[in-house]
Amino acid sequence: MPVTEERIRPARVVVTALVALMFAITQLPDVIEKARPELLLLLVIYWSLSAPRIAGLTFAWVCGLALDLLTGPILGQHALAFLLVAFLTHKFQLRMRVFPIWHQTLTVFMLLALYEFIVFWIDGIIGPAITTWTRWLPVLTSTLLWPVLVAFLDTWNRRRNR
């Protein structure tokens, strides 16, 4: 039986977002530091798909702003990138939900690439941007994380709501 959105409590969305924010500032070993997955963005996409009434555009924007406050060079950079990704996700929400998982992962890959590009672009506007290829690594690791995250969160949502 599909889980309806009423059963997904807003607290769950907020708690996962807070955990993802903490993950974004946790120190990792140097080797994987540069490939840190964009967990918060994946969560924004996931909740935009499965709970669009709770996780709207404003939610995505606030998440991005929080990330700016904790890490970014200026306010609004990640907020804008998060907003654009959330907008596209909402726009194609009905279609993306019925995609097979590999197709969905591919779409998420494109969204992540777009996100990274926007951040890169704004970096370039405000100062010398970092142009090493390693800054695109998070796109790859995040894409690989997507199926795992979906499986985990779907199971969690179903079990706790039965």
Add this chain to the structure above:
Amino acid sequence: MVTVSADSRPIIGRGPSLGARFFFLAILSIAVMVLDHRTQYLETARIWMSAALHPLNAVVDAPYAFWNWLTSSFADRARLREENAALAEELRIARIKLLHYEALVEENRRLRELRDASDGIGERTLIAEIMNVSVEAFRHRIRINKGAYDGVYEGQPVIDAFGIVGQVARLDMFSSQVILITDAEHAIPVQVNRNGIRSLAMGTGQLGTLSLPFMTVDADIQVGDLLVSSGFDGIFPAGYPVATVTTVRRNPAETFATVEAKPLALLDRDREVLLLWPNTPRGAASRDASMTDTAAEPSLSNPPEQQSTATPPASQ
């Protein structure tokens, strides 16, 4: 798959349309970015918002802090005695050096009085701990546990026991971001200690390297030269060690030599750093200002100017 746990009711037809909301928030983000980048209007708002988010920093830092506390409070007796002995030895050496220093300070003061230009020597300092939270993987920034609440200001110099570490780049309520001198967006005016040649030391984005792009091929600079801060930016007080020169490559066909230097501060190993309140007298500050044409005396009232002097390569 997301399909299983999805809500399939239409989301259209409630409130403003998706496009309108997107448009509004996008305009808002761009406005925020422009205001934050070009002006200081958002400073207060950001400090308060970051205060609300500070618990996240504290929670992430907590395990490391707890572990440090644990290891230090259960350190065994033998090690403590050893450490104590070593520190006592160090203190003795430092005292002996200080005897000499006192005399030099006095002499320096008298000489400066003669020249009617007294540079501040008594400086206020505050020890800050580096928090174990990562700021950004691709920038050389660290977060320290002192912020606006402790009187820290933007553009404040940060040093450690060996040299200049960087300056406060973004101020939060209870913590602040420090930009290291090796960050690609940072530049610091330096002077060769041996002969007083002035130049700029730019960060390269690599932790162990600074580059001095404006040294002409015939400039008198050698490997091993000590670079100290010249104080011409009005941010870093003069005379603090910054780096030692590691490479000098001269190609007669070019105007500038390739000069690289290694920072003296232990940028990747520090646990604690020192915040500095240099008390530059007004006269000296205006003298500096005339030379760099933008610098001003460090104070809370004009952080934007200080920021801009320290980061000339950032395109405005």
